[in-house]
Amino acid sequence: MTTASDVTTETIDTDAGPARITWHAARSRPRLVLAVSHGAGGGIEARDLVALAGTLPAHGVTVALVEQPWRVAGKKVAPAPKTLDTGWRGIWPALTAPGLPVISGGRSAGARVACRTARELGARAVLALSFPLHPPGKPEKSRAEELLGAGVPTLVVQGGNDPFGRPDEFPEGPYELVEIPHGDHGFAVPKRAGVTGQETMARLTDAVVRWTGSLK
Numbered sequence: 001m002t003t004a005s006d007v008t009t010e011t012i013d014t015d016a017g018p019a020r021i022t023w024h025a026a027r028s029r030p031r032l033v034l035a036v037s038h039g040a041g042g043g044i045e046a047r048d049l050v051a052l053a054g055t056l057p058a059h060g061v062t063v064a065l066v067e068q069p070w071r072v073a074g075k076k077v078a079p080a081p082k083t084l085d086t087g088w089r090g091i092w093p094a095l096t097a098p099g100l101p102v103i104s105g106g107r108s109a110g111a112r113v114a115c116r117t118a119r120e121l122g123a124r125a126v127l128a129l130s131f132p133l134h135p136p137g138k139p140e141k142s143r144a145e146e147l148l149g150a151g152v153p154t155l156v157v158q159g160g161n162d163p164f165g166r167p168d169e170f171p172e173g174p175y176e177l178v179e180i181p182h183g184d185h186g187f188a189v190p191k192r193a194g195v196t197g198q199e200t201m202a203r204l205t206d207a208v209v210r211w212t213g214s215l216k
Contacts, residue, residue, distance in 0.1 A: 006057070014090020016083050017069030021094060024053040024063040032103060032212060035095045036127065037066040037088065039108030040078035046107055048129050048157075048187055051201040052208060059209050064095055068110075078109060081116070088113045092121050103212065108132050108164070108185065111156075112146050119151035125215055126154040127208065128175075130185050133165025148173045155211045157204055159183025178207040 008023040021035075022044060034056055038044050044065040053063045069087045070079050078084065088104075095102050104114040105127030118126045134141050147156070147170075154175035158167050160182050167179040180200055182193040187204065189195050 010094065011072070012091045012094050014069055014087050016079070016087035016090060018072050019069050019087055019091045020067040020072050021091060022053075022065040022067075024057050024065070026057045026060050026062040029060050030062050030098070030100060031060045032124070032215065033062045033064055033095055033098060033100045034103045034105055034127065034208075034212065035064040035066055035091075036129070037068055037106040037110035037113065038071065039106070039110055039130070041108075042186075043067060043071055046186065047197070047201060048107060048204055051205050055205040055209065056212070059212065061212050062098065062100070066091055066095075066106075066110075081109075081112065084109065084113050085117055088117055089121065101215075103127055103215070105129065112143065115146045115150040115154070118154075119149075123152055125152050126150045127211075128154060128156045130158060130162060130187070131156050131165065132185075133169060136163040139169065144171050144173075147175065150175070153215065155208070157207060159185060159187050176211065178204075180204060 006025045010021050012019045036049055044067055049065055053065055056063050101124035103125045104118050104123035106114045107129035111128035111131045114126050156175055156177040159180045162185045164185050180187055182189040187200055189200050
């Protein structure tokens with residue numbers, strides 16, 4: 001385990017191989033843990049994950065950025081969903097160790113993992129960032145069942161121009177959806193939109209702060 005000020009990193013053995021958690025501790029009166037994992041094409045350096053880790057601790061939420069075993073092993077291609085779920089289950093005891101309710105979250109493929117395992121693991125809620133509702137250009141291959149089956153309070157934050165599913169493509173269901181106007185799958189916005197990346201991330205983090213504040 002390594003530590004730098006209020007950031008702590010630990011490696012956890014799972015049945016899918018070693019995973020890594022980077023903890024960003026709540027600065028006072030911690031009340032929730034938000035565990036978020038990366039997608040199939042990137043790591044915890046994703047702009048939305050970094051923004052959440054920099055913002056939520058000031059609001060009583062400890063953020064745990066989770067690197068799945070395949071990423072820790074240096075592989076470039078994510079394994080099958082079943083293996084991703086195995087890795088997530090393996091890190092869950094470490095996430096609950098602080099004794100706080102845990103929000104299960106992730107971006108893209110990580111969001112799917114969170115939805116698939118939330119009820120089983122006893123997650124307090126789910127945060128789905130850039131939920132990949134379908135492969136680009138293939139709306140008939142919907143993954144809505146995973147989202148609708150989460151079984152716990154769920155917040156979806158989705159880019160308005162996400163090729164994996166625009167907000168207006170999502171079915172009605174027991175979840176809240178916040179749109180990031182003009183955002184793509186990584187929440188990048190074109191210059192012509194007249195919105196800076198900083199403003200976009202502020203919109204995202206404000207939504208998550210409000211939502212986590214509503215969880216009892």
